Amino acid sequence: MEQEHTRPADIERNSMNILTAEMEQRGLAVPEEYAPVVKRVIHATADFDYAENLVFTDHAVEMAVRYFQKPGSVILTDTNMARAGISRPALEKLQGQVDCFMALPEIAEKARAEGITRAAASVDYGTALYEDAAFAVGNAPTALLRLAEHIQNGYRPALVIGVPVGFVNVVEAKEQMLSLCRSLNIPAVLAMGRKGGSNVAAAVCNALLYTAAEMLDPADRGWN
């Protein structure tokens, strides 16, 4: 096997070149501001649908990057899977952190007591704990719906990454969040339609973190 196939940074650079060329061939034009996010999601899924599914509120990337460049930024995910996929080196460089409350016993208890999902209970917990966290929802539409309620009650997340996946309530939850974030000028990245997932949530976070930390070239991430 050639050397370029065994060095992770080279593999990623090759992959990005291939998918960029293929996006052009397919006529999938993406504004430069969004390209790092869109390409990283396609890189994570090999699914070019995301070139059309991903929507951004005005200046979402710029506002997200500015948020992550301030030390003390917080990403809250709705799965431990997404949490595990978010780049530790980038968070360390930016002095940010990621957390997920889904497995806490008090979340299970709260969910049972209130007849809500653990994902919704986690959103309650996160909005109480942090004044302006970034919420990354890759799985549960109920998390997105609950976050929308908090926003309607005055909460202002620093960023909404809304990419839950599925067949029940997912499309509607994303549409509601998009119009809410647009009307209130809250930065949001959403995968419209049914598609998404924890891997997509992590990819969106990483693209934004790498941009904020100036680690877009894979060699800058130290595992070359």
Next chain:
Amino acid sequence: MEQEHTRPADIERNSMNILTAEMEQRGLAVPEEYAPVVKRVIHATADFDYAENLVFTDHAVEMAVRYFQKPGSVILTDTNMARAGISRPALEKLQGQVDCFMALPEIAEKARAEGITRAAASVDYGTALYEDAAFAVGNAPTALLRLAEHIQNGYRPALVIGVPVGFVNVVEAKEQMLSLCRSLNIPAVLAMGRKGGSNVAAAVCNALLYTAAEMLDPADRGWN
């Protein structure tokens, strides 16, 4: 919101009904033996391509289920993300375990010293540690290629879940593994083509674990 939208077990049951109906509409017939795996992957991705991409070696599901029903089964993943996505309740019920070596300092060191990827170094580590683990590869084709080398040298994994995603070496690595597993009668589930991911690896594992643990109905998983 209706009650059925807030209870996770009901959401999952509804989702499975919707996607089953839609598979029929699309003419995507899947043999009954494979249906739980295929449906769980579509549930995790909302991507019906997997009804055609996923291939199984003969009796793969039956052999995998038998392996997981023996106490002491081991799943080794190539990402901590896939590890985080695999059902703890199912593993506990089956007395199985999951591990991922990617973040161990000795893996980074071995990879540097030998000029291989951490994913390949993890496969070396796993094959040395376990006589017959299940390998779940959702990210790195180099892990699959390395595992193929070990198989050619006589190693026999209990199961190969080969669903790496990407644009470089991914298609070839899966094709090589498929013919290898077919010729040696090693149970394997592979997502042919470029698509896959840690979420897909976790979904395949969970479908097999839930079948083995008789937890296919979501209410049996205790988080209803």
